[in-house]
Amino acid sequence: MVLKNQSEVVKEMFLRALAVAATLFMLSANAYSKVSLSEFVGTKELVNSFLVDDGKDSLLIDAQIDNENAKELVKVIEKSNTNLKYIFVTHSHPDHYMGLAYILDMYPQAQVLVANEDIKNSIIANTVFMQENGFLSVPEMHTDKFDYEAALEVMKGNKIYFPSGTALLVQDDYLSSETGFISTLYSPDLNALFASDLAYNKVFPWLGEWMGAPVGNQEITNWKFNLEIMERRWGELKPVVYAGHGEAGGFEIFADLIEYMEIFQFVVRTSGSFEEAYNKLELLFPEYSEAELFLNFSLKNHIPGK
Ligand SMILES: [Zn+2]
Structure with missing residues (x-):
């Protein structure tokens, strides 16, 4: 047995302590900078919500359709x-914000953010429209009960910062398409693009009419343009694309959606009736969900009176 001299033992202990300290430092740095994502798929309309967290604080993207x-x-x-x-x-x-009252009741400290004034005003207008027409299904979201003016905060810049320094980038420079005003988020930490309802993945996209604003042929052209803008902006980074409805994927979601919309327009032009168009589209896209709601209202909008 070779006995180490005292200075060798001290040196070894010192090195070991140093290694432990370095590991602890790395772990603690990790604990504060590791950004993770939880996905939630609603039982209605397959509407998605996402929770981005850095281990300490979190950001919820979209607040679901009802209290359940x-x-x-x-x-x-x-x-x-x-x-x-x-x-x-x-x-x-409404499928993206009707759960707000319930969630804020549980987390009153949470700040509700929207990208711009148009989105805020249009949330309020939607709610008023629903209560006037008797189909506001979440009483807590009635304008008498929920203070939209105070609760919805319009963002100043285009970044959402966590106290840790983690940030998400908000983009809202899109043309009127699936809806009049929409915003998307990009997380550099996750290399994730939250495309909201500019992306539907294997769910029939909404091409219907809502509050007198139809998603007509012009809006379809705009939608395609929006997708191209997003791909030019983020394409090189190859982010994971998180859709508003349906599963996450890559930019093939956009290509599929563009192809769907072109086939939809062709079927609308060449079908003699609503039923014919509906059956054709269901046959052509058997893997797509939510036909009863989204496809039905889309065809009612594009084949009026037929
Ligand atoms: Zn939508």
Whole structure:
């Protein structure tokens, strides 16, 4: 047995301590900078919500369609064990914000953000339209109960910062398409593009009419343009694309959607009736969901009176 001299032992202990300290430092740095994502798929309309967290704080993207789904979504937030700092609503369609009251009741400290004044005003207008026409299904979201003016904060810049320095980039320079005003988010940490309802993946896209604003042929052209802009902006980074409805994927989601919209227009032009068009599209896209709602209303909009 070779006995180490005292200075060798001291040196070895010192090196070991140094290694442990370095590992601990790396772990703690990781704990504050590791950004992760939880996905939630609603039971209605396959509408997605996403929770981005950095281990400490979190940001929820879209707030679901009703209290039942919001309740399930809260379980995802609880599981993340983080402070819900922000709720970002991408656009004014009710399936993306009707769970707000429920979630804010659980997390009153959360700041609700929208990208611009148009999105805020259009959320309020949508709610008023629904209550006037008797189909506001979440009483807590009535304008008498929920203070939209105070709750919805219009973003100043185009970045959402976590206290840790983690940031997400918001883009809202899109043409009127699936809806009048929409916003998307990009997370550099996750290399993730949250495309909201500019992306539907194997779910019939909404080409219907809502509040007197139809998604007509001009809006379809605009939608294709929006997708091209997004691909030019983010394409080289090859991010994961998170759709508003349907599963995540790559930019092939955009290509599929463009192809679908072109076939949809062709079928509309060449079909003699609503039923004929409906059956053809269901046959051509058997893997697509939500025909009863999205395809039905889209064809009612594009084949009026037939
Ligand atoms: Zn939408």
